[in-house]
Amino acid sequence: MxxxxxxxxxxxxxxxxAASAGATVVNLDGHANASTDGSTAKTLSLGAGTYEVMFTQDQYMAFSRWNSNMSCAGDGTHCSQGWENSAVFTAGAQTFYFGDSDGNGGYGPNADGSYYDSAARSFAHAGIYSQLFTLGTAGNVSFYIFDDNLSDNRGGISLSVTKVDVPExxxxxxxxxxxxxxxxxxxxxxxxxxx
Incomplete structure (x- = not known):
């Protein structure tokens, strides 16, 4: 019994x-999908409902705003230049700064503004992030990486977007x-x- x-x-x-549908993966390239105004964003058309956004490992694990790491601690943290997991997305009239330092350019994952020495170490930290948003009606949601100097960027960000059932x-x-x-x-x- x-x-x-x-x-x-x-x-x-x-x-x-349970999620009512499988996750849709959005891969954001550190060059092609980075901007400060969302002009290079990838857009999904989604139906009405509540969705969860999380970092996932697909085409990318993390991105770096620089072509090299700098001044990292022995354990691969607290770099002054390195890898992070952050993104920006807009759903309806709302803008979400998601991930390390809320995805708002120029700031890394730690409270002191530092980064990680590898994409894998940054991604291992990224599991702490999850963001829900709700669309009252069907609409477009745009995703991008916030950065202004793209010539030295490395990697990118992969996000999973999953529709979830919320009990009434x-x-x-x-x-x-x-x-x-x-x-x-x-x-x-x-x-x-x-x-």
Missing amino acids: RKITTLALAAVTALVF PAGLPFLLAGIGAIGLLAYKRRKSASL
Whole structure:
């Protein structure tokens, strides 16, 4: 019975919180898709709904605003020049500065404004970032890297954009009642089995 209860709870949780569609990957090249005004952005046409943006490893892991690293600590952090994970995207009237130092050019991933010595080390840090946005109606969302001097850039950024189901507030009492009923049933069966 415990196994059935666990499976039922897992199924309910999966139905409520699972993504309704697979992720779309947006690859942003450090040269072709970098600007300060979004003029080089890649655009996705998305339907109404709530979406989650995260860094992913696809064509790119991270980008650098320079052609070399400089003044890194022995552990590969605190570089004055190096690798980062940051991007900007616009959804409707909202602009999101996403990732290291909120993706707002010239600042690296650490609070002190420093960078990493490799794309892999920067990407390993990038898992802390996740951004939700909601489109009330279908529309375009534009993604780009914020930078102004592109000649020495290296790498790029890969983002996953996933539509997620958010439970309706009116349905939450029913969800909680269902979970409670499953728990009560498991309790009663466990109690009768022990007698």
